[in-house]
Amino acid sequence: MAQAVPDEVMMNADLIKDLADVAKDKALRQGVLMRIQETPNSSELVTYAPFTLFPTPVPKAVFLQALQVQIHFNTLVDKISQDPDFLREALASTIAVDDFTARLFRIHEQILKEGRSQSIVLGLNRSDYMLDQKNGKSSLKQIEINTVAASFAGISSRMPDVHRHVLKVAGQLEQSQKILDNNAAVGLAMGIAKAWELYGSDRAVIMFLVEENQRNIFDQRFIENELWMRNIPTIRKQFDDVLKTGFLDQEKRLFVDDHEVAVVYFRNGYMPENYISEQRWDARLLLERSRAVKCPDISTHLAGTKKVQQVLARPGVLEKFFPDQPQIVEQIIATFTGLYTLDMGTEGDKTVAMALAAPDQFVLKPQREGGGNNIYGSGISQVLEDGKDGTERMAYILMDKLHPKPGKNYLLRRDAPLEITNCLSELGVFGAYVRQGEEMVMNKCVGHLLRTKCSEDSDGGVAAGVAVLDNPLLI
Template sequence: MLSESTEMASTSVLFEWPPTLSNAQIHELTLLATSYAFSNGLLYLPPAERQPPIPESAIHAPLALFPSPFPRSLFEHAQRLQHIYNVLYARIAQDEEFLDRIMGTENGVGKVDDFIGQLWTGWKQLRDEGLVQPLHLGLFRSDYLLHTPPGQSPTLKQVEFNTISVSFGSLSERTAGLHRYLQASTQYYNTSPHLRLENFPENDTIAGLAEGLAAAHKAYGDEKSWILFVVQPDERNVFDQRPLEYKLLEKHSIHVIRQTFDELGHSATLDPDTRVLRVSCSPDLHPNGFLEISTVYFRAGYAPIEYQTSCQYQTRFLLERSRAINCPTIALQLAGGKKVQEVLTQPGVLEYFLSNEKKWGNPMFDKQELQELRQSFMKMWGLDVGKDLLTPDYDALESGKEGFGVAKARELALSLVLKPQREGGGNNVYKDSIPPFLDTLPPEERQAWIAMELIVPANGTGNYLIRAGGANEAAVKVVVVSELGIFGWALFGDKGADIREKEAGWLVRTKGKGSDEGGVATGFSVLDSVLLVDG
């Protein structure tokens, strides 16, 4: 166990970061960092109304010059927790009764959230028809902040668990490489005793995520089949996606084809007898003019705006109706909903999924492991609940009156965030914006929102941030908040078969402390990496 003085010393790094640099040192590090980014694919396509068919230029991704200090013990703790989270969400996705109750259209979130309702309704119809592929693949990311109330040591608290289109695995590996390069080439000018190579952990996220996709491809059983990446049109973040494609080919001899929902609406077909999924392509590219698909990997499909008409929904359902292994299945996407995250904090729910050997078999988790998982939760509740913060207040919902869940959110607004069932950033409501938002929220929509206590980050941690594409591309020193994400994958679904799962790397996203949202692609954060400090 660390002594109190050692723990305090390590924690103090959070409040004394980054080291002081001269203007000449900042300029040189900025040149080295941006040159490394362009040389190693740490890039975005530039903003454009329409991206050209063949990329003509690129900009470097937004970057932090220094890695962000993070207690070594909490970093390792987050890696251990990922194995439990992999199993937990695999089991949630397999529990149709639970998902029907929480996310369905009868009494669940799908009743008041049209997007969730459309996905759930389609999934229910597919189940009634009979799904032919029992396997699910999940590529996951669990996001954390250091909770550091005044006078207290940091603890690890989960922001959210992501089950669809988890991004920045490839670019996070590149960013870790960038910071290791800066340390090796400059030692960061000996400005901090913490900037030693052993404190820069390796990050092999590309290989880790590709291993999960390759495991699904192998389980499908046809080595000549391809993996389908479902992507957004005019995607700028291609340099985060392509390295997975390259790794699949180089290490696993697996080919990838990329198509959008609209393209798949014309190209995807199912064999009526076998439900084999085939995607058509030019005979110039493949002699048969079509490709059999083993695995469907969604880097799209997480937001309502991607389903402009019923055609996109029907394409999504066609892919799930097939023999191909979906990553994620609709069930697994629904499992990642914020309402599920809230329900997991309720008494007995973790025990049901992680300690019920009769229902689930092995692996089982003991009380200490469940307690460690539970300690990563912040307090949260649904806006539709009564005084027990568990049961919906049906009287308040029917009368239109303000129930206890809403009243409590008003009372504690300055320490809360409200979250809907959405991914991709920019959807939440924070602090003093909460009361006026509640004034306009129809009572019937309360069920789609949860209230979550805000995590209190360390006050005073800084970094030098670099963004491309503006008039001033110099590094800017700001007070920041850094979010750690741990990647993992799980392949599961065969009755009686074990869940195959692994922890698969990590990322750090850093933003100015004044920004509530955290998305890199949405412009709020920059890419960063970890500097381990003992404590």
């Protein structure tokens, strides 16, 4: 892959040291911040969020393809969330063996039985891709779609100015002008604001449901700030706050700390460890039963599972959601890579045999979010050898391993050495949609995220401490 700067810049140790100092200071001035590991709930001591020294070149055609297909992925996720028969059938094997997905599904079933209390649906998602290299060509291939707590829209909105400044200081003025603006935080806030407006109460608040450990608070603050600028009040609460003070009135309006809640924006609740007690599951059910707009609601949360992703790749499935729209089906399918079932039966047995014969060619994916969960290489062999004849394997799907072309960059992390690194990048595209009843009120692609990691690291995101923030430099 091409570099953003020539070798004489990349290999000039003194210049690189100066540029790294310039870059860190610019990042701090732009608000590219995280709290430190030692005090994750205090803003007394903060550091820059990790990022690359230079932007990473990305082919313009592939980047535009990712933006253009996003509104179709928004529509697809929304259609899946409205199809209980599809979700039931797609997740049947998974919920038989994966307790976390099963618990979410039981809440989904209870809400269906009671009847949804709110006709407004808000989706803020992020579709993640890598550029797979085959025969000298880059093709856009989807890794996953995140329908819950898709992060880094806030901080990534501040990254373009950091890299523009670094390139200018490095004498690369022409390159600096190729970095696009990125207004992902504004776009997500627009979606939340529209849902709040449709809810119809000026006094009601947006509730950010957040984790106990809040290192990544500044990413969320950018979205909060956009809402406050529109005079829309926000509060930050945890599951335990909902347990202590949350209740529904006779009309199923949600109140927390005596605030009526118009929108619950989940930045928590996507991992098993978020539910350390039965009471937290009770809190999730309370939120789902309420009239508040949920982002995501439980069925949209389930639509983002890996198992659903695998089922969608089966021949003929997408056509059910886009009848008489072959061009949309084609655009979505073009982003799919090989996805294989591990259900019990002949097809699943073939998948196991294929994976054991060439484990380095695949990724084993559990139904988990948050980075650091996927299994590679010898780990695949170990999991499938141990459980090839048991139902435990149904908790996973198998995916072709993608082969992006590595590039060279410097990864700037607190207290890490400054050294040139072979890197791989992952492109995320943010989507926002709002539906009221049967009417799609808003459906937009609202921004992007580029994350880069050392090519030696198999898995993990920025919050997981593996990847760093980046910008695409369109070529």
